[in-house]
Amino acid sequence: MHISAAEGLPVRHAVPGLRAALAGRGAAVLAAPPGTGKTTLVPLALAGLALPTAAPDPDPGGKVLVLEPRRLAARAAARRMAWLLGEPVGRSVGVTVRGESRPGSRVEVVTTGVVLQRLQDDPALDGVGTVILDECHERHLDADTALAFLLDVRATLRPELRVVAASATADTGPWARLLGGDGGPAPVVETEAALHPVDAVWAPPPRPVPPPHGMRVDPALLAHVAATVRRALAERDGDVLCFLPGVGEIARVAGRLADVPAEVLQVHGQAPAVVQDAVLAPGAGRRVVLATSVAESSLTVPGVRIVVDAGLAREPRTDHARGLGALTTVRASRATAEQRAGRAGREAPGTVYRCWTRAEHERLPARPRPEIELADLAGFALQAACWGDPDASGLALPDPPPAAAMDAARAVLHALGAVRDGRVTPRGRLLASVGLHPRLARALLDGAREVGARDAAQIVALLSEPPPGAAGDDLTAAWRALRRRSRPADGHAARWRDEARRLARTLAALPPAGPSRGEAPATEGGSDDAVAGTVVALAFPERVARARPGGGGYLMASGTGAVLADGSALAGARPRWLAVAAADRPAGSASARVRQAVVIGEDVARAAAAPLLETADEVAWRDGDVSARRVERLGAIELDARPLRDPDPDLVRAAVLDGLRAEGLGLLDWTPAAVALRQRLAFLHGALGEPWPAVGDAALLDRAPEWLAGARRRADLRRVDVAAMLRGLLPWEAASRLEEYAPERIEVPSGSRIRVDYGGERPVLAVKLQELFGWDAAPRLAGGRVPLVVHLLSPAGRPAAVTADLATFWREGYKAVRAELRGRYPKHPWPEDPTTAPPTRRTNPRR
Known part of the structure; x- marks a missing residue:
C-alpha cells in the first residue's frame, strides 16, 4: 500500500474540519488548490480508508460517490486511489463512465453525466452516503444540474445524504449559499495551498498575431507556441505541459516538435486509453505533453516542472434561432491561466511561459463563463422535465438558464415528442434513458x-x-x-x-x-x-x-x-x-x-x-402582386406550388394590404388633384389638429382597410379614387369649411386666381409683383392662424422677393427690387408708389 504517502498531503489538515461540518450540517464546501489531495485523499478519508479517526464508523450512510466532469479525470482518480490502497480498480475503489462500469465497494468515481442518469432512475441514491462534486468551479452544465438534483434529494427524500462541493478556487461563497439553503451558508473548509512557487515568464509572439476567429487559430501563434516549448526545454529542467485549445492545434504543434529531444504526447478527451495512461505515469526521459483543458485540474501529470500556455480555450456557442451550435476559440480567463500555471508547481518549483503580455493578462476576463449561459439546453431541459421541474424554476442552480435558450430547448423537445403541455412524456423518459x-x-x-x-x-x-x-x-x-x-x-x-x-x-x-x-x-x-x-x-x-x-x-x-x-x-x-x-x-x-x-x-x-411536411393555402403579396397558391413545404423549403382558384377573400384583402405596406402608397394613382388635396389636409392637421385628419403615410395605411375592400390585385389599386378617399376622411363640418380654411386658389388684386402651394412648411402664394399693386396684406389661412407667404415674381416668373408682410415690403423692400429690375424689364410698370398703382397682368401700352 502507498496510502501513507498520500496521508502527508496538505488536505489532511482539513479532513477533521470537513468531517465535523458534515456531521453537523450534512453539507460543506471544500476549498483546496490543485495538488493538495482533495480528489484522492478526501474520498478515501470519508470512506474510512485513510486518516482513521476515533469515530467507530466514519461513513455510516454508505459508499462515497465522487463526481468528475470528464471521463479522463474519473478514470485517473479511480486508478490513483486504487494504487494508493494497493488494489485493482473495482475492489474498494471503482469507476463508472460511459462504456465502463467497475463500481467498487467503498468509493466510486463517476462522471456527472452518469450520475444524472442514476438520479433519474434512483433519486434516493440507495447505498450512497456521501457525494463529492469535484471541480465544481469549472461550471460544467452537467455538474451544476447534478448539484441541483442532489440538493433537491436532500430537501425531500434523504436529508441524511452528505454533499461536498470541492473547488480548486477560493470563490466559495456561491457554493456555500447553495448548499446551505434556508439554514444559512454551509460551512467552508479550506486547505492551504500545496503549490510550490511558479515563476511567470511573459513570452508573447515577436509580432502581433490576429485573434482567434471561430475555430481558427493563426498558424503564426502555433509556430510561436512550438518555439516557446523548445525554449523552455533549453532553459529549464523537467517535463513540459503545454495547453492548447483543441485536437487540431495539438496535432499541428506536435508536428513542429517532431525532432525535440523529448517524448511528445498528445492528451485530450479523444486520445486512446494507452496514451492517457502513459501521460499519467512517470516517463523514462523528458516529456512534452500537449493537452487541452482536460489537464487543467483533477489530474497530476508526474514530472511536470514547466507549463507553456497558449492562452486559448474553447467554449460552446449556440445560435438558438437557427438551431446551430459549435465550439469557438476564446482567450482564456485569468482564473484559467492561474489554474494552468499551478500544474508546474505540484511537485516542485516550476515555471509558466505565457504566450501573451502582462498588459494583456490584466485585460483578460476574471473567470470563464458558466456553460449554462452558452450551451444548447435541450439535454438540460429534458433532464429537468424528467425531474418534474420543466422550467427549472425550482432547481437550486448557481445561475438560472437563459430564457431564450430554454424556449428553444423546449421547442426541440416538443418536436421530438419528449414533452407535451410542459410535462415529460413516456417517449421523453425513454429518450432521456x-x-x-x-x-x-x-x-x-x-x-x-x-x-x-x-x-x-x-x-x-x-x-x-x-x-x-x-x-x-x-x-x-x-x-x-x-x-x-x-x-x-x-x-x-x-x-x-x-x-x-x-x-x-x-x-x-x-x-x-x-x-x-x-x-x-x-x-x-x-x-x-x-x-x-x-x-x-x-x-x-x-x-x-x-x-x-x-x-x-x-x-x-x-x-x-x-x-x-x-x-x-x-x-x-x-x-x-x-x-x-x-x-x-x-x-x-x-x-x-x-x-x-x-x-x-x-x-x-x-x-x-x-x-x-405541410400543405397550406398561401395568399400573399409576391413579386409585386397578389399570389394565391397551394404550397407543399418541408419547413422553409418549397417542394411544390399550384395556383389557387378561389382564395379566401379575407386572405386576398390581407395580401393587398401587405403589398401596400411593403411597397408604399405609390401603388395608388396620385393625380395632381389628389396630391394637392392631401397637402391641404396635411397643412390643416398640422395647424389645427382634430377634426382635420392626419394624412401621412402611416395614418393612411392604418385607414387602408376602410377603402380597399374591393381590391384583389395590384391593378385594382390604380382604380382607387384617391381624392374621393381623402375627402371621405373629413367630418361634414370640416368638409364645409375646407375652402375657407385652406383655399385651393386665392384671387389677387389683378383678378387672377392663383393656386396656393401647400407642399412646404408654410403655404405659399407665388404671383407676379405687378398683380399685387395696392394690396397691403395677403389673407391669413386656417381661420386666421397662419400667414400666407408671398413669393413676389419678376416678369420672367423668377422670385424677386419673399414676404409674409406686404405692407412692410412696399415700404422698405420695393425700392431695391424696383431699382434692380426696372432696367431689365422696361415694358412693365414700376411705379414709385405701388400702394396706389393699379394692379395689372399686362405690360405698359406702346407709345
Missing part, C-alpha cells in the same frame, strides 16, 4: 426501426463526437472508412466501435420506442447514403437542405442558408439534397457553413423529416 443528447437519442430509437439497429447505432456513434480533422465533410465516406479500420492504435475508430456496441446494447435493453412523429418507410438494406441520411435527418430534421437555383448554396428546412466549405468533398457531386449533420455560422456571415453532411434524395428528406 439513452444517455445521449435528445436529438441523437431520437435518431437512435427511430433510426433503429427505419434502417436497423446496427446501422443506426453506428451512425449515432459517429455523430456523438467531433470527427478527426482529416475526415472531411462527407459523413458517409467517414462511416465507410471507419468500418474498414481495424488498427488498435486508431483512437477515433476504437472509440467509435466501442460506442456503437454500447448503443446497440442499449437498444437491445430498451422497451419498444413506440411510434415516431411521422413514420418513414424502412430503408434497411438501402444505400449507405440513404441509411446515414435517414439517421442524420431524424436527429436534425430542420437541417435537411435543398440546393438553391443558380448555384446559390442551400436552404435548410429551418430557413437558414448554407454553403459547403472550401475544398468540400461533397461539392463535386453537386447534390440537390443534403442531410446536414454539423454546421456552424462564421461571424458576420448570413449563411451556415456545412461541416459534415450526407447526400440524400428527396424521398429520404420527406420521410425522415416528415414532421416538417
Whole structure:
C-alpha cells in the first residue's frame, strides 16, 4: 500500500474540519488548490480508508460517490486511489463512465453525466452516503444540474445524504449559499495551498498575431507556441505541459516538435486509453505533453516542472434561432491561466511561459463563463422535465438558464415528442434513458426501426463526437472508412466501435420506442447514403437542405442558408439534397457553413423529416402582386406550388394590404388633384389638429382597410379614387369649411386666381409683383392662424422677393427690387408708389 504517502498531503489538515461540518450540517464546501489531495485523499478519508479517526464508523450512510466532469479525470482518480490502497480498480475503489462500469465497494468515481442518469432512475441514491462534486468551479452544465438534483434529494427524500462541493478556487461563497439553503451558508473548509512557487515568464509572439476567429487559430501563434516549448526545454529542467485549445492545434504543434529531444504526447478527451495512461505515469526521459483543458485540474501529470500556455480555450456557442451550435476559440480567463500555471508547481518549483503580455493578462476576463449561459439546453431541459421541474424554476442552480435558450430547448423537445403541455412524456423518459443528447437519442430509437439497429447505432456513434480533422465533410465516406479500420492504435475508430456496441446494447435493453412523429418507410438494406441520411435527418430534421437555383448554396428546412466549405468533398457531386449533420455560422456571415453532411434524395428528406411536411393555402403579396397558391413545404423549403382558384377573400384583402405596406402608397394613382388635396389636409392637421385628419403615410395605411375592400390585385389599386378617399376622411363640418380654411386658389388684386402651394412648411402664394399693386396684406389661412407667404415674381416668373408682410415690403423692400429690375424689364410698370398703382397682368401700352 502507498496510502501513507498520500496521508502527508496538505488536505489532511482539513479532513477533521470537513468531517465535523458534515456531521453537523450534512453539507460543506471544500476549498483546496490543485495538488493538495482533495480528489484522492478526501474520498478515501470519508470512506474510512485513510486518516482513521476515533469515530467507530466514519461513513455510516454508505459508499462515497465522487463526481468528475470528464471521463479522463474519473478514470485517473479511480486508478490513483486504487494504487494508493494497493488494489485493482473495482475492489474498494471503482469507476463508472460511459462504456465502463467497475463500481467498487467503498468509493466510486463517476462522471456527472452518469450520475444524472442514476438520479433519474434512483433519486434516493440507495447505498450512497456521501457525494463529492469535484471541480465544481469549472461550471460544467452537467455538474451544476447534478448539484441541483442532489440538493433537491436532500430537501425531500434523504436529508441524511452528505454533499461536498470541492473547488480548486477560493470563490466559495456561491457554493456555500447553495448548499446551505434556508439554514444559512454551509460551512467552508479550506486547505492551504500545496503549490510550490511558479515563476511567470511573459513570452508573447515577436509580432502581433490576429485573434482567434471561430475555430481558427493563426498558424503564426502555433509556430510561436512550438518555439516557446523548445525554449523552455533549453532553459529549464523537467517535463513540459503545454495547453492548447483543441485536437487540431495539438496535432499541428506536435508536428513542429517532431525532432525535440523529448517524448511528445498528445492528451485530450479523444486520445486512446494507452496514451492517457502513459501521460499519467512517470516517463523514462523528458516529456512534452500537449493537452487541452482536460489537464487543467483533477489530474497530476508526474514530472511536470514547466507549463507553456497558449492562452486559448474553447467554449460552446449556440445560435438558438437557427438551431446551430459549435465550439469557438476564446482567450482564456485569468482564473484559467492561474489554474494552468499551478500544474508546474505540484511537485516542485516550476515555471509558466505565457504566450501573451502582462498588459494583456490584466485585460483578460476574471473567470470563464458558466456553460449554462452558452450551451444548447435541450439535454438540460429534458433532464429537468424528467425531474418534474420543466422550467427549472425550482432547481437550486448557481445561475438560472437563459430564457431564450430554454424556449428553444423546449421547442426541440416538443418536436421530438419528449414533452407535451410542459410535462415529460413516456417517449421523453425513454429518450432521456439513452444517455445521449435528445436529438441523437431520437435518431437512435427511430433510426433503429427505419434502417436497423446496427446501422443506426453506428451512425449515432459517429455523430456523438467531433470527427478527426482529416475526415472531411462527407459523413458517409467517414462511416465507410471507419468500418474498414481495424488498427488498435486508431483512437477515433476504437472509440467509435466501442460506442456503437454500447448503443446497440442499449437498444437491445430498451422497451419498444413506440411510434415516431411521422413514420418513414424502412430503408434497411438501402444505400449507405440513404441509411446515414435517414439517421442524420431524424436527429436534425430542420437541417435537411435543398440546393438553391443558380448555384446559390442551400436552404435548410429551418430557413437558414448554407454553403459547403472550401475544398468540400461533397461539392463535386453537386447534390440537390443534403442531410446536414454539423454546421456552424462564421461571424458576420448570413449563411451556415456545412461541416459534415450526407447526400440524400428527396424521398429520404420527406420521410425522415416528415414532421416538417405541410400543405397550406398561401395568399400573399409576391413579386409585386397578389399570389394565391397551394404550397407543399418541408419547413422553409418549397417542394411544390399550384395556383389557387378561389382564395379566401379575407386572405386576398390581407395580401393587398401587405403589398401596400411593403411597397408604399405609390401603388395608388396620385393625380395632381389628389396630391394637392392631401397637402391641404396635411397643412390643416398640422395647424389645427382634430377634426382635420392626419394624412401621412402611416395614418393612411392604418385607414387602408376602410377603402380597399374591393381590391384583389395590384391593378385594382390604380382604380382607387384617391381624392374621393381623402375627402371621405373629413367630418361634414370640416368638409364645409375646407375652402375657407385652406383655399385651393386665392384671387389677387389683378383678378387672377392663383393656386396656393401647400407642399412646404408654410403655404405659399407665388404671383407676379405687378398683380399685387395696392394690396397691403395677403389673407391669413386656417381661420386666421397662419400667414400666407408671398413669393413676389419678376416678369420672367423668377422670385424677386419673399414676404409674409406686404405692407412692410412696399415700404422698405420695393425700392431695391424696383431699382434692380426696372432696367431689365422696361415694358412693365414700376411705379414709385405701388400702394396706389393699379394692379395689372399686362405690360405698359406702346407709345
